[in-house]
Amino acid sequence: AKARERKEKMLAMEATRRATMQKGDLELEDEMKNTLLLDSAQKATDEELDVVKHMNQMMLYAKCVTIRDAQLMEKRKIQKEQAEQEKQFDELMEEERLRAIEIQDEQEKKKIDERKRGASIIRMQIEQREKDRIREQEQLDMEREAMLRQIEKMKMEEQQKEEGRRQLGQQLLEEAALANKIQIQRKQEQRMKAIEEDQRIAEYIAEKDRKEQEWQEQLEKEAKRKAEETARLRAMQEKMADKQAEEDALRAKRAQEDYERAWRAKEKAERERKELMLKEIMESREEQKRTKERVQAEAAQAQKFQFEAILAVQKAAEQAELEKERLERQKRLEHNEFIRKQIAESEEKKQRNRQEFLEEGSKIRIAKEIESRRLESIKQRKITELRNSGVPEKY
Numbered sequence: 001a002k003a004r005e006r007k008e009k010m011l012a013m014e015a016t017r018r019a020t021m022q023k024g025d026l027e028l029e030d031e032m033k034n035t036l037l038l039d040s041a042q043k044a045t046d047e048e049l050d051v052v053k054h055m056n057q058m059m060l061y062a063k064c065v066t067i068r069d070a071q072l073m074e075k076r077k078i079q080k081e082q083a084e085q086e087k088q089f090d091e092l093m094e095e096e097r098l099r100a101i102e103i104q105d106e107q108e109k110k111k112i113d114e115r116k117r118g119a120s121i122i123r124m125q126i127e128q129r130e131k132d133r134i135r136e137q138e139q140l141d142m143e144r145e146a147m148l149r150q151i152e153k154m155k156m157e158e159q160q161k162e163e164g165r166r167q168l169g170q171q172l173l174e175e176a177a178l179a180n181k182i183q184i185q186r187k188q189e190q191r192m193k194a195i196e197e198d199q200r201i202a203e204y205i206a207e208k209d210r211k212e213q214e215w216q217e218q219l220e221k222e223a224k225r226k227a228e229e230t231a232r233l234r235a236m237q238e239k240m241a242d243k244q245a246e247e248d249a250l251r252a253k254r255a256q257e258d259y260e261r262a263w264r265a266k267e268k269a270e271r272e273r274k275e276l277m278l279k280e281i282m283e284s285r286e287e288q289k290r291t292k293e294r295v296q297a298e299a300a301q302a303q304k305f306q307f308e309a310i311l312a313v314q315k316a317a318e319q320a321e322l323e324k325e326r327l328e329r330q331k332r333l334e335h336n337e338f339i340r341k342q343i344a345e346s347e348e349k350k351q352r353n354r355q356e357f358l359e360e361g362s363k364i365r366i367a368k369e370i371e372s373r374r375l376e377s378i379k380q381r382k383i384t385e386l387r388n389s390g391v392p393e394k395y
Contacts, residue, residue: 051375054107055382061100063389068093136349154332161321183299190292 047056 049375049378050107050110052378052382054104055379057100057103059382059385061097064093064096066389150335154328158325161325186299187296190295 047053
């Protein structure tokens with residue numbers, strides 16, 4: 001085995017030499033020294049391992065047992081002379097064996113303790129990660145509950161705003177209805193006033209007609225009385241002379257004509273007065289009608305302006321409320337997006353921590369496998385050394 005190792009080293013050195021043919025002899029010598037030093041350092045490091053120390057102890061034990069066997073063979077030849085020495089040697093070897101076993105037990109106990117500590121550390125890490133996971137889950141639950149409370153609060157505020165808008169619309173409708181009612185009452189009052197005015201005019205005209213009728217009847221009565229008086233006078237004067245009778249008749253005729261002319265003039269003046277009064281009444285009624293129509297038009301225009309103003313205010317309030325709702329909806333969407341990002345980041349962090357935990361366990365497992373392989377290589381090297389030393393296979 002040693003020859004094979006030396007051969008491998010020589011081959012490695014030859015490969016190094018060929019790879020560095022352009023280098024100087026001093027550099028090659030230095031590299032060879034460095035290689036030997038590194039090999040020596042690695043072997044020294046390996047020798048410090050507990051497992052390697054245990055192997056060395058086992059090698060020592062094997063060598064000791066081999067020596068003991070050789071001594072036993074020698075003692076068989078000189079049993080009588082070296083019986084006491086053999087007994088002492090056996091006792092010493094037994095003590096060495098027990099000591100080696102004790103050392104091995106202690107090392108095994110240390111390994112078990114190390115494994116227990118490692119398992120305890122891993123359990124603690126698992127428990128800590130579980131606590132972290134529970135804490136993160138509780139945080140996520142709290143954030144979800146907070147988001148749900150915020151959404152419920154927004155719904156309540158939205159309902160309150162909707163109720164406020166409904167009340168405002170109801171108030172505006174009530175105000176518009178009240179304004180319409182007042183306008184209708186004004187129209188009814190104006191219509192009643194117009195009816196009362198027409199009634200007063202009709203009563204005035206009827207009273208005038210009645211008085212005119214009474215005056216006409218009085219005129220007719222007076223004319224009839226005068227005619228009767230004239231006839232009576234004419235009958236009384238028939239006995240008078242014809243000349244006097246003619247003169248009286250002429251005077252009576254003239255008086256009758258004067259009366260008739262005065263009556264016709266009075267009738268004409270009264271008729272003209274009535275026509276003028278009727279014209280004035282009709283003009284007054286037309287003016288009242290135009291005034292009423294103008295007032296109604298102005299009231300309708302004012303009502304229209306008032307209704308349009310109410311609609312404009314309501315529309316502006318609705319637009320402002322819609323804009324506010326849009327901003328609040330956008331704010332809610334942004335807040336929900338922020339919560340979703342936080343949840344996604346938390347989930348990503350949790351996945352990353354889990355992956356790191358798995359990777360850490362994989363690294364530990366790989367490191368253990370590498371360490372196990374390295375120890376197995378050292379073990380094989382030690383066994384080869386024992387074989388080269390002539391130690392039997394049974395040890």
